[in-house]
Amino acid sequence: MAAGRPNFLQYLAYSYGLRRLPDSMQSWVARDLAGKGAVRRFMFLMAIPPLLVLAPFWLLPASLYVHIEMTVPIYIWALLISLALNKVWRRHRLAQHGLDPNVVDAIRREKDAKMHEEYVRRYGPRPEEAKRYSNSNPFF
Template identity: 55%
Template sequence: MTSPAGRSTPNLLQYVGYCYGRRLPSSMRQWVADDLAGPGATRRMMVRMFIPAVLILTPFWIVPMSLYLHLSTTLPILIPFVFFSHALNKVWRRHMLRKHGLDTSLVDYRNRQRDAHIHDAYAEKYGPRSGPPSSSAV
């Protein structure tokens, strides 16, 4: 059995802290990289931001009132949570990668893999791109 400092995956308390911004030990770097840049990373981050919003809005549903009033009190708060969690998803994942000492370009790794054939076809037809590298560069 490994010691707590040498674990490769977080326990429940570490996981909850990590979900909301805490740094995990260096022994869990590979797990962090897979979590923030692997398949389903966007979905996981959106769910992590959705859970606190639902917990905050749950008391509104305890108060007895019509469905229309329940929806009109909770949806105007919940919808921006969803929009902002999607809009700031890459920003947050890059921040967490940097916080754990990992390369921030891992966020775009899957997209670069998926679109590599497009970039290769462009380079064959027009030559290599010139100019400063960007986050969308392959």
């Protein structure tokens, strides 16, 4: 496989955290986990497993109302948990591939750069002790 994109089986194993991609694909991994649309891709991928787990409930003999009551709350909960943990998971995947986990915030920093420049212009640079709050990583 060329250094460009993983094949289908590699992508499937990589997407669900089963395998690491080769080091030759690190730039692709960085774009996938921290580039434009990373949250959307993550949410689409994480929407599939709960569907597979909840699908057998639709085979039980019951009304549509009962099927919805059984599955929709669990599915919504699973999606909300996925959304809440998406940045943590993407940081973990970047670290797993030997990349800097702070790359996850690169797009946010680019968007907020103008606001930070305006802040520095108006109020001066931030104090040195405020540096530790600039990282959104919950573990460091």
